Amino acid sequence: MIRSHFDEDLKQLHREIVDMGSFVETAIASAVTALKSYDVERCKEIIESDKKVDEMERKIESQCLWLIARQQPVASDLRQITTALKIITDMERIGDHASDIASLAIRITDRSFFPESEMIFEMAAAAIDMVNSAVMSYVNYDMELAKATEEKDDIVDDYFNKVKHYLADVFSTQPHRMDVAIDYLLVAKYLERIGDHAVNICEWVHFSQTGEHKSTKIF
Template identity: 45%
Template sequence: MRTKFDEQLNQLNQELMHMGTMIEEQIQKAVVAFMKQDTELARIIMDNDTDVDREEKKIENICFNLLMQQQPVARDLRTISAAMKMVTDMERIGDHAADISEMTILIADNTYVKQLDHIQKMASETVQMLMKSIQAYVDKDMEAAKAIIKNDDVIDELFLEVKKDLIAMIHANADCGEQATDLLMVAKYFERIGDHATNIAEWVIFALDDKNREG
């Protein structure tokens, strides 16, 4: 029975990695679509969000089967609980990729009124955080997870820079107000992605702490 349980636990890890790859690609494509104002790509990203949702349900079913199959030990419970929390954050990151794509379509008819350096930097940092948080789970690397959590401050600071720039832009030209608001919303989505990547890293630590104590 334990052998079957371990096989399903391994399947859970593989599916989490697969979902992580899916949402990494969604975010990276959303960044490209946003920067290039590529509405066709943006629509593809929005359509693909249903694939992420299906993967979330698949992982949840594996978790429930693991919990029902036999009485898991404390370490197993923490691993499964962490996986269920992680997949929720992953699904929300996928939603934000779709949200960014929707905003891309909304403002595609107007040339951006300012350079998007800070937003692009935010996008790059959040993708890196996401990739590293999933890799920390795969590698069972607590130190890497802790470093990711610290990096969230970088995202927050970049968001404040974007906000400051856009407010200054509105003051200089009130006609830019609508687009500035839209760009701020996109920056906010990237900030939220950083928050969810941080959550994933925190759940990695949650699972690994238990393993260390029971070691």
């Protein structure tokens, strides 16, 4: 029962971060589906929902700062709160990229040119899977899952290189379609960055349990 109120605050913080993680994961999946189906209304909803992600981030930041100011956390409690502050930044960026993809999806009107667009959707599935696993690794403080998720980043990077090479070819052979090719390249770049943010989340999950970040003991 000692410090049970503080423990409850920490659990609440954890729950809110999990909610934020689920929210941004859904946002990317939705953005990719909207791109696939050219659903402008859905795209607008995703762009609008980014405000909610920002609100979630502000709220969690505020909770963390109050906990630090009022509870003077040390050791694992301090690591947990620091982790929270770090990973919500990555989650917020993932939310931004979902919104970015939705904005591009509205703009991409010529989709027939891209016979291998499936490659983008496979890449998206891999990136979404990484976000899902990163959030799950945080849910259970599962370091093995975190590590496995970090390794999946190579798959997303490989997809990005493939898409890039394909589009480079489009640039040289179909210059009249360069605008839309650039938009697709941006989508791929956002997905690649989403993978990087998922890796960041996993690295902070590792830190929360060990005090080590990227193999360096920092706390």
